Amino acid sequence: MDYPDGLYYTKDHEWGMDENGILTVGITDYAQGELGDVVYVELPQEGTIIKAGEPFGVVESVKSVSDLYSPVSGEVVEINPDLEAEPETVNSSPYDRGWMIKIAMSKPAELEKLLSPEAYAEYLATLK
């Protein structure tokens, strides 16, 4: 299981990468493995205001549908345009080309509540 350094994680299996107050968000390698082949990602429009812990979209695999939960509060400033045509990128490149949205954080202090890679790894171990 892969969980790169330098990212923030949630128990809902999202990750976030902070660049000057803009958080890029996607789902973890564990999440994509559990979902199986992803066929559709439903994302909010740019400009949508979202809150930490609330659903911002859904990811559909062949066999199931799951909500996507925002790690932080803020405004959606960009969505990954490639996922419309190539949702399978979420499986093949969950931490890179499979990113989902970028959020301009309104409460950057929320990052402190997120999990470190080590804490996420420990959490995954409890799910076995």
Added chain:
Amino acid sequence: MTKKTVLYDRHVSAGAKIVDFAGWMMPVQYAGVLAEHATVRNNAGVFDVSHMGEVFVTGPEAPAFVDNLVTNDTRGMSDGNILYTVMCDNAGFVIDDLLVYKIGPQKFLLVVNASNTEKDFKWMLSQKGRFNVEVADRSPDLGMLAVQGPKAVAIASKIIAIPKNLKYYNFFTVMRDGNELIVSRTGYTGEDGVEIIAKNDDIVKLWDALFEAGKSEGIAPAGLAARDLLRIEAGYSLYGHELDEKTDPLSAGLSWVVKMEGREFVGKAVLKNFGRDNKRICFAMEGKAVPRQGYKLLTNGKESGFVTSGTFSPVLQKPFGIGYILGEGGNAPLDGSLTVEIRGREIPAKIVKPPVRLRVGG
């Protein structure tokens, strides 16, 4: 208590993700559901379906007992024939769908769903009454493999001498390593193929032999997720989705397996008076949201039914589902005004035929 099939270790070493299905630890996927789907549609996939139930009915009145038990007419069956049917309770609701194998004049095999084996067996015993028959659940001793896909029959023929003239929905028995196999030309994928019932020990040998025989033809194991996807694309019903104890076979679009004329069977008294209001439909979605079991179907903007199964269909390259239009709506013309409620929005759908029509070679 969860049970394991005799192939459990094979699944784990093949990298399967294991889930609990009807009390069995079963492989839900190996390489991935889409890859396994492609294997079955293009080459051949092997499914461990050892969790299925096998009940043998023997005795002088076996034919009368079986015919009374199920809705389809078994009286015209010859030895070696297989019949798809359902069995109903006295109220005409479906207890299970099953395959009837006629082995001999006084011997039948009933292959039932894993999730229903115990319930079915109890029901069969309760129906024995006046019939001079033995009913035996041999599920614990027997396993089953499904080899499915355009290359399946050719690959299976390398390890079992399959008669050239074996027709779809027929079976034969053959000895291999001193034990009897029941080999049928049947399946649940819309592809050609065979299903093999054998003693547990033989199942492991057959599994290994099949992969050896099919190596150069791209054979691969396929899990429950692919099995479900393949059967939905073929428009086949699955107990717990299209069928359950609150559904009658006429509403379920299975009137073709309910034969009323000249025979009595459990549930007939009710079924002969049933209206056929409910209509089973298959539909393709416009857009990419996937219909799921329980979602509402709307006709002309009014709630008119529900989704029983849904998935993304690789063959259609669209989301696809099966569902019921209830009551009067079932008789109304369905003219492109169908929508599915997905996350609070009405998404247009179009009634279509199942994308996969059974492909059986000569």
